[in-house]
Amino acid sequence: MAGSKYAYVRNFELPDPLLPGTFLVCRLDGHSFHRFSDEHGFSKPNDERALRVMDAAAQSVMEEYKDILLSFGESDEFSFLLRKSTQLYNRRHAKILTTLTSYFTSCYVFHWPKHFPDTPLRYPPSFDGRIVQYPSAREVRDYFAWRQVDTHINNLYNTTFWALVQQGGQSTTQAHATLKGTFSKQKHEILFSRFGINYNALPEQFKKGSVLVREIVQGKRDKKDSSRDTMAISLVHCDIIGDAFWDARPHLLVE
Amino acid sequence: MAGSKYAYVRNFELPDPLLPGTFLVCRLDGHSFHRFSDEHGFSKPNDERALRVMDAAAQSVMEEYKDILLSFGESDEFSFLLRKSTQLYNRRHAKILTTLTSYFTSCYVFHWPKHFPDTPLRYPPSFDGRIVQYPSAREVRDYFAWRQVDTHINNLYNTTFWALVQQGGQSTTQAHATLKGTFSKQKHEILFSRFGINYNALPEQFKKGSVLVREIVQGKRDKKDSSRDTMAISLVHCDIIGDAFWDARPHLLVE
Amino acid sequence: MAGSKYAYVRNFELPDPLLPGTFLVCRLDGHSFHRFSDEHGFSKPNDERALRVMDAAAQSVMEEYKDILLSFGESDEFSFLLRKSTQLYNRRHAKILTTLTSYFTSCYVFHWPKHFPDTPLRYPPSFDGRIVQYPSAREVRDYFAWRQVDTHINNLYNTTFWALVQQGGQSTTQAHATLKGTFSKQKHEILFSRFGINYNALPEQFKKGSVLVREIVQGKRDKKDSSRDTMAISLVHCDIIGDAFWDARPHLLVE
Amino acid sequence: MAGSKYAYVRNFELPDPLLPGTFLVCRLDGHSFHRFSDEHGFSKPNDERALRVMDAAAQSVMEEYKDILLSFGESDEFSFLLRKSTQLYNRRHAKILTTLTSYFTSCYVFHWPKHFPDTPLRYPPSFDGRIVQYPSAREVRDYFAWRQVDTHINNLYNTTFWALVQQGGQSTTQAHATLKGTFSKQKHEILFSRFGINYNALPEQFKKGSVLVREIVQGKRDKKDSSRDTMAISLVHCDIIGDAFWDARPHLLVE
Numbered sequence A, B, C, D: 001m002a003g004s005k006y007a008y009v010r011n012f013e014l015p016d017p018l019l020p021g022t023f024l025v026c027r028l029d030g031h032s033f034h035r036f037s038d039e040h041g042f043s044k045p046n047d048e049r050a051l052r053v054m055d056a057a058a059q060s061v062m063e064e065y066k067d068i069l070l071s072f073g074e075s076d077e078f079s080f081l082l083r084k085s086t087q088l089y090n091r092r093h094a095k096i097l098t099t100l101t102s103y104f105t106s107c108y109v110f111h112w113p114k115h116f117p118d119t120p121l122r123y124p125p126s127f128d129g130r131i132v133q134y135p136s137a138r139e140v141r142d143y144f145a146w147r148q149v150d151t152h153i154n155n156l157y158n159t160t161f162w163a164l165v166q167q168g169g170q171s172t173t174q175a176h177a178t179l180k181g182t183f184s185k186q187k188h189e190i191l192f193s194r195f196g197i198n199y200n201a202l203p204e205q206f207k208k209g210s211v212l213v214r215e216i217v218q219g220k221r222d223k224k225d226s227s228r229d230t231m232a233i234s235l236v237h238c239d240i241i242g243d244a245f246w247d248a249r250p251h252l253l254v255e
Helices: A007-014 A034-040 A048-064 A093-115 A138-168 A172-179 A184-195 A204-208 A243-247 B007-012 B035-040 B048-063 B093-115 B137-167 B172-179 B184-195 B204-208 C007-012 C031-037 C048-064 C093-115 C137-167 C172-179 C184-195 C205-209 D007-012 D031-038 D050-064 D095-113 D137-167 D173-178 D184-195 D203-207
Strands: A023-030 A068-073 A077-082 A127-134 A210-221 A230-234 B024-030 B069-073 B077-082 B127-134 B210-221 B227-235 C022-030 C067-072 C077-082 C127-134 C209-220 C228-236 D022-031 D066-074 D078-081 D125-134 D210-221 D227-238
Touching: A007 B137, A007 C007, A023 A093, A023 A138, A034 A204, A034 B137, A034 C093, A034 C184, A034 D137, A048 A068, A048 A077, A048 A093, A048 A230, A068 C172, A077 A093, A077 D203, A093 A127, A093 B127, A127 B007, A127 B093, A127 D210, A138 A172, A138 A184, A138 A204, A138 C067, A138 C205, A210 D184, A230 C067, A230 C228, B024 B093, B024 B137, B035 B093, B048 B069, B048 B077, B048 B093, B048 B210, B048 B227, B069 B137, B077 B137, B093 B127, B127 B137, B137 B172, B137 B204, B172 D137, B210 D095, C022 C031, C022 C137, C048 C077, C048 C093, C048 C184, C048 C209, C048 C228, C067 C137, C077 C093, C077 C137, C093 C127, C093 D095, C127 C137, C127 D007, C127 D095, C137 C172, C137 C184, C137 C205, C137 D007, D050 D066, D050 D078, D050 D095, D050 D227, D066 D137, D078 D095, D078 D137, D137 D173, D137 D184, D137 D203
Parallel strands: none
Antiparallel strands: A023 A077, A023 A127, A068 A077, A068 A210, A210 A230, B024 B077, B024 B127, B069 B077, B069 B210, B210 B227, C022 C077, C022 C127, C067 C077, C067 C209, C209 C228, D022 D078, D022 D125, D066 D078, D066 D210, D210 D227
16 A cells, blocks of 8 residues: 555554553543633623533533443533443543543533523633543542532632622732631631621532432333443532432442 | 542542653544534535635644644544644643644534534534654654545545446445455546546645645744744645655754 | 753653552563573472572562562562552652562572572573552452462473373473363373372472462561561462452451 | 453553654663662772673673663663664563563672672662663763763762772761862862872773673674674773764664
């Protein structure tokens, strides 16, 4: 073949298998979303439309890739858990990583108009991604706990910060100064005493992030493979730090 | 901090630097574009609109990432050459790979309506990506030669194949059988004798693929850094196998 | 410093951490030991002196590297298990791998004269090594089972093979032909009926390989750290496929 | 086969090819040689016997591995250059790295008694190793320059330091203090004015390290392959920073 004298360049493509027997977590992060949220007029501290686009993109990814059992999103990031035994693309690192990142990005842009009917995209958003291998269920649970604790901390901060700015008339510099060194309890108090906001009564979506979980539909068999349960993806905004969520869904960490 | 007991999970994120002093080539490939092209009614053997969306996405990527000096596209794939000395994202593998893949994908979906005004996207397309490290200029040249030879082979095949089907009334199975084992010369003859098509007269875009190259604009200095030349991206459809292209642009492979 | 203009070459030394939370198994294999055993007159099928040098080298390695909890040797290979939580050399791959390989090799040559007092080394032997990461205890157990099954298969074959040659007067080619396609049971029969050898009565050392295990010495505290048990290395030739060995030593796989 | 139910553990052995088209440098370093040199009564600042054992081990390694074209040693370290096109062990990282490290170590222990006839080894020495990939000849030259500059700096320091201690009657603490912050010129002066030592007249072996180079033997063809030159390994103690050494041996960096 005419191309054969050049085909040796393929030898520089090195194999990159991920370690078998490990849970894979793929985390995507918005690239320069501070600017992106400004340019597209996102509400502060939380923009429901923006969160819904993220959730919709993640849902599409899970519908396409059955080995993703769970995903968790907050702000401009989303983490996907692939089952320990997944053989997706023979566990090739770059292949899995780029396919998930690309498809999520594509879905984000594709779903955008539905959730932002009056705000056309001004430029194309992008996401970076990484895959982390976790050897055991304990580490997977701690990973998701880590992200949800982060959600909580960020949301409490941002909620108080924007209350100070939007309702309290502080500049953003002043608001940062007001919050510097404060503990959770003090932020709760600022919200309540100054602005009459009961943080605990705010929507779970903001405080807990978005959990998309593949649930077993009891009593139904899979259409294609009757030895399997039917699975369905649920979107919930619940605690994933404690045991309850995981105890109710042992299939997430078994294999 | 409340999250600190979980923060250990970050230790599982391993460093992944690419080797310094190597040229980086990032190649993106459409995922299941056979189906995608069917569903969106792409003309065969080449759809100019589809090629223009690819070119537009690649152009946007090069505008955003200045260390990409050259890119080459054909069909549903595009390859990007990063300068040998690039320090983009400290040469972190996953970061570079996912950012380029994601941004290209995003641009593809973003630019789609301009090029397919009457064909809305039916579902989100995606791309996989890989990065290959090349130690020397020779290998970089051979890489791009390899891709352009591939373009030539595929286009000649597809052009003849679809002539047999669309004009010759053959089924796709028959057309494959007709072409089995034929050499280039025979395909040229089929095209010319049966269908009056002079392959050499077909558009260069189809035969050579798309070359996006960062050119030095003579006599102009960069606005931000007067020690540098102004650069501009050109889209051409020319030979990149021979020496002429490269001899005229020594800056592509120097560093 | 005078060297600083060249020091950039260190940037090509890339980090290579092993994944945290995984058991590490380092396996060493003799390089061209077929020739080495011939040149040094090893007895066939097993040479006790040669096995004792291997065991002695492995014992020295375990005395030096406390995070090795278990090792298993047969013929010219030895496998070492490092505890899951080991922080040896910050889990740097090449550092751990080369240090263990080098020290084992050094000990082998160093201990040689003690076990081969009448056979000086004719040339320097060498070993290659590799590290494999195992996410869970199950895989570690199966790894060692895999090696011990290999010991059994090889030893039964070699015992029968050399009986045919040494006592049966067959050439090596004939002996290979005699054994081709035979099952274990048939080899047992050949040994017993033709040569009066009861395979099961042969030394455990040959049939089971060498197990060096770090045992807890009950009732004694570590001299340096009184919160720890005193540990001691035992050499045994026992089954490590079944549960008994592991159930009696839960400390091997806990952490 | 009986072992097959366990053989899946081999799937955890991941491929580790080095990048084609790169020069490979393997550097070995003595492990805890400060203690080792004390325990074995090495002369200070340089022990010729100890250097000769290192050189002998490196020579043996080069005799065994023909793709090593050059090596450079100083003190307790040695660096080996493998030709860019080497296919040794299919360029598998761990295989090359451990085999060279192991064989060097073995040779060191094996050759020891010849060079230290009156000093038996008290315990087994060991070495760690690493492989670095260099894309171009420039970096290879700078690598070896970096090591030889290091030799020079260390040797000047050590020579002056031990003169202060051995002839000047200073304690080691005092000698360190005396040398703190001094430049080369000042160390030369201390040596000359206080101890009558002309540093430049000291043996090249100490100032330049050991260079083992595979030379082309002019006018002779290889016995096995008459299309090749006969090669021979030379031990020299010369400058490898400047151009002369390399210009005289273009075969080292060509391929």
